[in-house]
Amino acid sequence: xxxxxxxxxxxxxxxxxxxxxxxxxxxxxxxxxxxxxxxxxxxxxxxxxxxxxxxxxxxxxxxxxxxxxxxxxxxxxxxxxxxxxxxxxxxxxxxxxxxxxxxxxxxxxxxxxxxxxxxxxxxxxxxxxxxxxxxxxxxxxxxxxxxxxxxxxxxxxxxxxxxxxxxxxxxxxxxxxxxxxxxxxxxxxxxxxxxxxxxxxxxxxxxxxxxxxxxxxxxxxxxxxxxxxxxxxxxxxxxxxxxxxxxxxxxxxxxxxxxxxxxxxxxxxxxxxxxxxxxxxxxxxxxxxxxxxxxxxxxxxxxxxxxxxxxxxxxxxxxxxxxxxxxxxxxxxxxxxxxxxxxxxxxxxxxxxxxxxxxxxxxxxxxxxxxxxxxxxxxxxxxxxxxxxxxxxxxxxxxxxxxxxxxxxxxxxxxxxxxxx
Numbered sequence: 551x552x553x554x555x556x557x558x559x560x561x562x563x564x565x566x567x568x569x570x571x572x573x574x575x576x577x578x579x580x581x582x583x584x585x586x587x588x589x590x591x592x593x594x595x596x597x598x599x600x601x602x603x604x605x606x607x608x609x610x611x612x613x614x615x616x617x618x619x620x621x622x623x624x625x626x627x628x629x630x631x632x633x634x635x636x637x638x639x640x641x642x643x644x645x646x647x648x649x650x651x652x653x654x655x656x657x658x659x660x661x662x663x664x665x666x667x668x669x670x671x672x673x674x675x676x677x678x679x680x681x682x683x684x685x686x687x688x689x690x691x692x693x694x695x696x697x698x699x700x701x702x703x704x705x706x707x708x709x710x711x712x713x714x715x716x717x718x719x720x721x722x723x724x725x726x727x728x729x730x731x732x733x734x735x736x737x738x739x740x741x742x743x744x745x746x747x748x749x750x751x752x753x754x755x756x757x758x759x760x761x762x763x764x765x766x767x768x769x770x771x772x773x774x775x776x777x778x779x780x781x782x783x784x785x786x787x788x789x790x791x792x793x794x795x796x797x798x799x800x801x802x803x804x805x806x807x808x809x810x811x812x813x814x815x816x817x818x819x820x821x822x823x824x825x826x827x828x829x830x831x832x833x834x835x836x837x838x839x840x841x842x843x844x845x846x847x848x849x850x851x852x853x854x855x856x857x858x859x860x861x862x863x864x865x866x867x868x869x870x871x872x873x874x875x876x877x878x879x880x881x882x883x884x885x886x887x888x889x890x891x892x893x894x895x896x897x898x899x900x901x902x903x904x905x906x907x908x909x910x911x912x913x914x915x916x917x918x919x920x921x922x923x924x925x926x927x928x929x930x931x932x933x934x935x936x937x938x939x940x941x942x943x944x945x946x947x948x949x950x951x952x953x954x955x956x957x958x959x960x961x962x963x964x965x966x967x968x969x970x971x
Contacts, residue, residue, distance in 0.1 A: 565592065595666025600748045603786035604666070605757070609659020611947070612695055612760035612778060614771045615676055652679045652771045654695060656732070656759065662784060664742070664752035667699035669730050677732050680767050687736035691765045694739055694780065696758040700731040739780075745904035747786055757782065778948045785956065789909035790902040792895075792953035792962055794824035794920040799912075802967040808885050812841075813862075813878030820862050820878030822920060823895060823962075826952065828871035829908060833901040834861050839877045839894065846888025846967075857883055857891070871903060887970035898959035909954030910962035914941060916951035917964075 570578075570586045598604070655676050661669040679693055703723030733756045744750045760778045762771060782788060797803075797811055813819035821839075841857035858881035864872035885891070897910025943949045953962055 567592065597666075598662055598668075599664065599666035599752075602662070603747060603784060604662045604664045605782035605784040606759070607660040607662060607784045609657050610661055610671060610697065610757075610759055610781070611657045611659070612762075612776050613655045613657065614773050614776065615653040615655050617770050651681070652762075652765050652767055652769065653677060654679065654760075654762070654771055654776065656695070656697065661697065661757050663699050663755050663757055664747065665699070665755060668728075669697055669699050669757065670728070671697065671730055675732065677734065679734055679762070679765060679771075682732055682734035683736060684734075690736035691763070692736065693762050693765055694735050694758050695760050695762065696733045696735075696739070696756040697730050698733055698756045700729050702727050702729055742782070742788075743903075745787070745906075779950065781948065783946065783956070787904065787906065788827075789906065789954055789956065789958050790825055790827045790829060791909050792823060792897070792912075792917055793826045793950075794822075794918055795964065796822035796920040797893075797964070797966055798919050799915045799917070799964045800966065802969055804971055805885050805887070805968055808891065808966070808968050812857075812859075812891075813876075814882070817862070817878070820859075820876040821893065822874055822876050824874040824920060825902075825908065826873075828873055828903050830901045830903070830905070831864055831870060831872050833899060834864070834872075834875050835899070836860070838896050838899050840896075841879065842892040842894065843883070843885065844890045844892060845886070846890060855883070857881060885968045887968065889968040890965055891968065893964045893966075895962040897953070897962050907959040909956065909958045909960070911955050911957075911960040912953055912962050912964055913944065913955060914951070915964065916941075916944075917953055918950060 567589060568585070569589050570582060653676055655674055656671060657674045659671050663669055677695060679695070680688070683693060703725070704727045705723060705725045706721045707724035708721055739756065739758050740754060742754050759781050760776050761780050763775045763777065765771065765775070803811065809815065810819060812821065839859065839861070841859050843855050843857055845853045845855075857879055859877055859879050862876040862878050864875050895910060897908040900908040900910070902908060944951055
């Protein structure tokens, strides 16, 4: 078998992995030790981004900051002001927007960027949105807040010997501190649409943490306007999930309401399921959605039968992808008082753009209902508590609720009850 002399590399942009080979009598310089550091750092980054992925590992929540006069909006907390330069007014005094500016706090946490660099925020930091926003983007009231990996030289040290091959300054920085940089923009950041984050080139190095709507530069930021569903959870890829349905899970409908919901007589009606990203229309095949009726009532019950149905034309037309589907009843079976309609979506068979299954586990039955206040909050990315009691937020601590556990596939299950009146 013929062997090639090229170094094996999993990614097209990985530099040659060469490690220092020691031998007796070897002369080593600063460049050699630096390259040895680079070797181990590159190997660490390669393992992280290729085996595990990237995104927010823990923490890094964006919270409102109380105004300096002592008034505390909900969720505020004391924090040190982030370093930033503020333009002074014409008279040299601090401008009004700086004295009463909109500020947020980023809590301590850990993330990994798309190059495999670990971004550590210790102790949290406070960000003045106006100061951090580029001057040419200050004509907006919607901003995105993110963090990215950075480095800076520290601890100046005087050199003992001069470099015989190059000019050496009297004082050099002896250490490199790994830190972070806060990024604020008024332009919607691009979405990482790569199917394979392991072997394709990384383009988006900022980890976006939150979108803030309707920012009033003269007032504190309200918690309800901070939407953290834009952040990327740590992993190889971002799974497609179910973000809305047009029925109320566990609700009781009248017979007429159930007929209208199922589209028994109205071809324009039916059960609607909405996804967080595009899914392939050719994966919406017979058998993916199933309607099962469990008979109730005061007489003989617990018998089951299957209700015939079909996919209506996806809302996006007959294209290759859609972000929702409509499924309606096509037979004339009638529902009776006490019946329960079971709705099953076999999401492992619904594929997204990357041919990965939809993560469809209906965790807690909390997927919001399309057209309700909860759905409006979900569309806006609101992270407030659900209208029902108990768990207000998913285990990640970032809302709104959707389907999924991060494993992908599984079955989306839901039901509603039927009564005579």
